[in-house]
Amino acid sequence: MTTSSDGTAAPVWGDLSDDARAVLGPLREFLDAEVRPGATHRDATGEFPRAIVDELARLGLLGMQVPERYGGAGLDGETAARVIEEIAAADGSLCLTVASHNSLCSGHIMLAGSEAQLERFLPPLARGERLGAWGLTESGAGSDAAALRTRATEEADGTFVIDGSKAFITQGGVADTFVIVARTDAPTEGAHPSDGVSAFVVDGDTPGLSRGLPEKKLGLKSSDTTALTFEGMRVPGDRLLGTRGAAFRDVMRVLDAGRIGIAAMAIGLGRAALDVAARYALEREAFGRPIAHHQGVAFKLAEMATELDAARLLTLRAAALKDAGRDFVAAAARAKLFASTRAVQACDNAIQVLGGYGYIEEYEVGRLWRDARLTRIGEGTDEIQHLIIARALIRHYAAGGRAIDLP
Ligand SMILES: Cc1cc2nc3c(=O)[nH]c(=O)nc-3n(C[C@H](O)[C@H](O)[C@H](O)COP(=O)(O)OP(=O)(O)OC[C@H]3O[C@@H](n4cnc5c(N)ncnc54)[C@H](O)[C@@H]3O)c2cc1C
Structure with a gap:
């Protein structure tokens, strides 16, 4: 092994930075003591872990990538991905809560907000005084997000009146601050359906906003998911986020970045499954020896170890490209597609390694599989990732590119 002059191992790409160690050390201690032990119980009760979320706020993790001047931790994307992975390895539901608050709600505000909006909305989100949610999906508009029908009609004084509904909104029942995507203008003849889409920052107590009952989900049961309904919901003009009618591009960029988080979440869940399976395989004996x-x-x-390692490298690379301000769209889609499908397979393998016990709730791997399954759907399904990757590939080869310099 190559060592540096002080005798320590020479760093290689993918190692934790000193900053990441400083964040992950206390986080691991907290997760081991306060989060992991109750994950199976919360899966059974579906109880939203408000006190734990408050603790994560104290660790600075509700403003992970929010710049320090707005009260956040200002972490780089690679470190944020490591944090997400770590939380997922302890509790997938908690991870989805943290990821959607950070990357969808705060992420959209950071991307498109004016200076006045950043100063007003980010600090309470970063300090965890307000929980964030992001509303894009509708019952008739998921993968085809541009088909959304929620309308925002501008009145003479600049107020917008929002009518419509949203489906599957993480934190829908518990959030204080929502970013809501709505159509301000009907698409004109020949225009793309995504034209005329705008985004708004909406307070959770705005009259006209109603929250549905918590969805009964397959997994991620202590993450809150509800529908939202808007009836004559009046939103002041200064809540418009970004340019009126041109928010769809921001929405796509929010999702591109969010996919790095979902990939990291998948890796954390797969990693937890490998831990359970490997330990079990060393203890359980069959035909006179440990089944390992x-x-x-x-x-x-x-296979699990190999694929999780590859998934982590793909994910960190996408995060590094984003941190460097380079095109990361296809890299993030590849990371999410690979990490989520391989994590689900890893959880399935873990169930198989545990045999009959793998099918018993107490043994955790069933929950990990149910939680991981969402990562193949949320923030763009597998099929949508294939589309993004294929489109980038076609553009690349049409421009004379080769496999060695894939975007
Ligand atoms: C637990 C959970 C939390 C969520 N949180 C949020 C949230 O916080 N905010 C939010 O806005 N949304 C959220 N969502 C919504 C999520 O992003 C959508 O469910 C997802 O994008 C898929 O949309 P859909 O469910 O309408 O499926 P559909 O778009 O109807 O897709 C159904 C199937 O058709 C396939 N398909 C569709 N179009 C194509 C195509 N062109 N080519 C090939 N196959 C295609 C899909 O891949 C899928 O297999 C959440 C969903 C869940 C389950």
């Missing part, structure tokens, strides 16, 4: 020494079991563990 049966090749059929050992190869499953090897």
Whole structure:
């Protein structure tokens, strides 16, 4: 092994930075003591862990990438991905709460907000005094987000009146601050359907906003998911985020960045499944030896470790590209597609390694599989990731590119 002059191992790409260590050390201690032990219980009750979210705020993790001047921790994207992975390895539901608050709600405000909006809306979100949510999806508009029908009609004094509904909104029932995407202008003849879409920052207690009952989900049960309905919801003009009618591009950029977080979440869940499976395989004996020494079991563990390592490298690379201000769209889609599908497979392998016990709730791997399954759907399904990757590939080759310099 190559060592540096002080005798420590020479750093390689993918190692934790000193900044990341400073964040992850206390976080791991907190997760081991306060979060992981209750994850199975919260999965059974569906209880939203408000006190834990407040603790994460105290650790600075509700303003992970918010610049310090707005009260955030100002973490780079690679460190933020490591944080997300770590939280997911302890509790997937909590991870989705943190990821959507940070990357969707605060992320959209950071991307499109005016200086006055950044100063007004980011600090309470970053300090965790207000929980954030992001409303794009509707019952008739998911992958085809531009088909959204929620309308925002501008009145003479600049107030917008919003009517419509949203589906599957994370933190829908508990958020204080929403970013809501609505159509301010009907698309004109020949224009793209995404034209005329705007975004607004909306307070949770705005008259005309109603929250649905918590959805009964397959997994991520202590993450809050509800529908929202808007009936004559009046929003002052200074809540318009970005340029009127041109928010769809911002929406896509928010999702591009959010995919790095969902990839990291998948890795954390897969990693937890590998931990359970490997420990079990060393203890459980069959045919006179630990099942880890049966090749059929050992190869499953090897496959899990290999694919999770590859997924983490893809994810950190997408985060590094984004941090460097380079095009990261296809890299993030590749990371999310690979990490989420491989994490679900890792959880499935873990169930198989545990045999009958894998099918019993107490053994955690079933929850990990149910939680991981969302990562193949949220912030763009597998199929949408394939579309993004394929489109970038076609553009690349049409412009004379080669496989060695993929975007
Ligand atoms: C737990 C949870 C939390 C969520 N949180 C939020 C949130 O906070 N905010 C928010 O706005 N949304 C949220 N969502 C919504 C989520 O982003 C959507 O569910 C997702 O984008 C898919 O949309 P859909 O459910 O309408 O499926 P559809 O778009 O109807 O897709 C159905 C199937 O058709 C496939 N398909 C669609 N179009 C194509 C195509 N062109 N080519 C090939 N296949 C295609 C899809 O891949 C999928 O397999 C959440 C969803 C869940 C389940």
